[in-house]
Amino acid sequence: MKIKELALDGIIRQNPALKLVLGTCSILALSNEAINGLGMGAAVTFVLVCSNLVISILRNIIPDKVRIPAFILIIATFVTVVKMLLYYLGSKSAAIMGIYDAMDIFLPLIVVNCIILARAESFASHNTVGMSVLDGLFMGIGYTVALTLLGAAREILGSGSIFGVSLWNFKIEFFTTPAGAFMTYGLFIALFTFVYDRIVRKRKLGGAKILKPKTTEV
Amino acid sequence: MKKILTPSVKCVLTLVIIAVVCVAALAILNDLLYVPPDFSAFSNAYTAEYDQVEVADVALQNGKVLLAVEGNDSQGKELVGLYIESNGYGKAKAFTVIIILEKDTGTILSSYIKEQGNSGPYEYDESKLAQLTGTNIADIDAKDPEMVITGATHSSYAVLNAFATAKEYYQTVYGE
Numbered sequence: 431m432k433i434k435e436l437a438l439d440g441i442i443r444q445n446p447a448l449k450l451v452l453g454t455c456s457i458l459a460l461s462n463e464a465i466n467g468l469g470m471g472a473a474v475t476f477v478l479v480c481s482n483l484v485i486s487i488l489r490n491i492i493p494d495k496v497r498i499p500a501f502i503l504i505i506a507t508f509v510t511v512v513k514m515l516l517y518y519l520g521s522k523s524a525a526i527m528g529i530y531d532a533m534d535i536f537l538p539l540i541v542v543n544c545i546i547l548a549r550a551e552s553f554a555s556h557n558t559v560g561m562s563v564l565d566g567l568f569m570g571i572g573y574t575v576a577l578t579l580l581g582a583a584r585e586i587l588g589s590g591s592i593f594g595v596s597l598w599n600f601k602i603e604f605f606t607t608p609a610g611a612f613m614t615y616g617l618f619i620a621l622f623t624f625v626y627d628r629i630v631r632k633r634k635l636g637g638a639k640i641l642k643p644k645t646t647e648v
Numbered sequence: 649m650k651k652i653l654t655p656s657v658k659c660v661l662t663l664v665i666i667a668v669v670c671v672a673a674l675a676i677l678n679d680l681l682y683v684p685p686d687f688s689a690f691s692n693a694y695t696a697e698y699d700q701v702e703v704a705d706v707a708l709q710n711g712k713v714l715l716a717v718e719g720n721d722s723q724g725k726e727l728v729g730l731y732i733e734s735n736g737y738g739k740a741k742a743f744t745v746i747i748i749l750e751k752d753t754g755t756i757l758s759s760y761i762k763e764q765g766n767s768g769p770y771e772y773d774e775s776k777l778a779q780l781t782g783t784n785i786a787d788i789d790a791k792d793p794e795m796v797i798t799g800a801t802h803s804s805y806a807v808l809n810a811f812a813t814a815k816e817y818y819q820t821v822y823g824e
Contacts, residue, residue, distance in 0.1 A: 488666075496659040500666055507670040511677060518681040521688045524695045 433564060440568025447576035448622040452544040456536045457577055458611040464593050467581030469529035470536065471574025473512045475567065477540055480508045482554040482566035489555045501550045502541065509540045545573060576618070584614050684715060690729040694748040694758040696721040698729060704821045710790065711735045711813035714744070718751065726751035728822065731762070732813045737805035745810035747785075754785040754818055761807060777807075785815045 446452045453474070460470045484504050485492075492500045516537070520527030530537070540546065549569055554562040582592055588605030590598050604610045653661075690698050698719035706713075715731035728751045734743040744763040749756055759780060776795075780788070789795065790805070790812035 491662065492666075493655065493659045493662055495655070496663055499663060503663070503666050503670055507674060510674055514674075514677055514681045517688070518683055521683040521691060522697050524691045527688050527691055 432561070436561065436564050437568045440565065440570075441572040441575065442626065444569075445572040445576060445622070446545040446569055447573050447580075448619055449626070450545075450548075451619065452548060453573070454615070456539065456543065457580065458608065458615060459536055460533065461577055461580040461584055461611055461615070462588070462606055463532070463585045464578055464582040465525075466529060466532045467577035467579075468574065470533060471570065471577045473516070473533070473537065474540055474543065474545065474573055475570025476512055477505060477508045477543075478546055478549060478566035478570045479563055480511075480566075481505045481546060481550055482562040483559060484508075485550045485554040486557060486559045486562035492555075497555065498547075498551070501547060501555075505546055505550065506541045509538060512540070513537055545569060580614060580618055583618070584610065587614075687715065687717070689731060689746050689762055690717050690719075690748065693729070693746045693760055694721070694727070696725075696727055696748075698727070704817070706817055706820045708813050708816050709735075710809040710816070713813065713817050716817075725757075727757065728818065730814050730817060732810045732817075734806050734810035734813065736802075737809060738802040740800070740802035740806035743803070743806045743810060745807060745814075747811065747814045749785055749814070749818060751822060754822070756780050756783050756785055756788075759811075764803075780811070785811070785818050788812065788815055790815075 442449075444450055447454075447457055456470055456474075460466045481501070481504050485501060488500075488504075516526065516530045516533075520530040549566060553565045557565070584605045586592055586597065587602050588610060590596060590601040605614060684700065687698070687700065690696075696719045698717040701716050701718050703713050703716045711732050711734040713730050714733055717727075717729040719727045719729065721727060728749045730747050730749070732745050732747060734745065736743060742763060743761065745759060745761050747756065748758040759777060761777070788808070788811045790808040795804075795808055
């Protein structure tokens with residue numbers, strides 16, 4: 431039951447990208463293509479799971495006064511591991527090297543990604559190892575799904591392709607620009623909030639049909 | 649002992665221990681996953697699994713082999729990848745070229761100019777370079793005036809010298 435709650439929190443109720451609006455720099459920069467979104471999401475998920483694991487293990491050892499520098503040290507280590515791994519795999523596959531190159535400066539900047547530090551501070555440092563790992567996993571999945579969908583939408587509209595596969599020649603290049611990223615991200619948040627609120631309201635009404643508020647004519 | 653372990657000392661000690669453990673873990677991982685800086689250039693040129701091999705001690709006239717790799721592509725073709733620094737030609741110096749060859753036949757599978765040297769901003773003709781794909785390295789004549797790769801004579805010969813180096817190296821190391 432608790433796992434279901436964690437999953438719902440990470441993927442929907444507290445989705446880092448669409449509900450908490452955290453880590454927006456990398457979201458805007460790397461949502462130009464679906465594959466870049468997927469790559470960044472996978473990297474963030476790896477760091478989230480590993481850092482939550484270690485921080486949860488060390489939660490009773492790290493003194494409270496130095497917990498933030500200690501968290502940063504641990505997170506930075508895992509970000510370096512991701513960077514090394516990606517470069518190693520990239521040396522064997524051009525596709526992975528393409529993702530590595532696209533991530534550019536945003537890969538080392540995962541260290542200061544608010545999602546990771548927020549989960550370390552608010553969850554992993556107060557919960558058991560198992561729960562912390564699951565929290566990191568579900569938060570990572572939520573972030574990855576949002577980033578990949580955003581990337582897919584921008585790629586379809588801006589380049590007429592998805593995951594590099596050409597669909598048609600129609601393209602609106604505005605969606606590949608930073609302004610297009612802001613607009614698409616905004617629309618995604620609006621759509622997510624609209625659907626989420628409707629579902630929540632429906633649940634509160636016990637599945638009853640939502641009635642429009644009555645208006646009185648004056 | 650208790651007097652030494654004040655809360656401040658405890659805080660510093662914790663951070664130092666975490667830092668040391670992290671650095672040690674990264675050092676071990678770096679040793680396991682170390683990739684030479686230009687190794688990735690081979691997979692950018694031609695997608696395959698590569699392993700670094702020792703550069704053979706061969707006297708080459710037109711350049712030097714900086715890095716050599718061998719690998720297999722998805723179709724099972726055996727490959728040789730060479731990262732070559734051309735001796736250049738005239739004013740055109742420090743050209744580096746990546747050349748991927750089929751190990752058995754010496755057919756050029758892919759090539760690209762990694763560093764354009766110091767001869768000036770002459771754009772090389774990518775279509776001309778692509779035409780070399782499928783050619784046997786033995787058929788490359790670096791002195792052929794018809795084989796223009798860039799918009800400038802010196803740069804063109806500098807690039808072709810890299811191909812001549814690959815030909816020399818391939819024939820010496822992999823030739824019969």
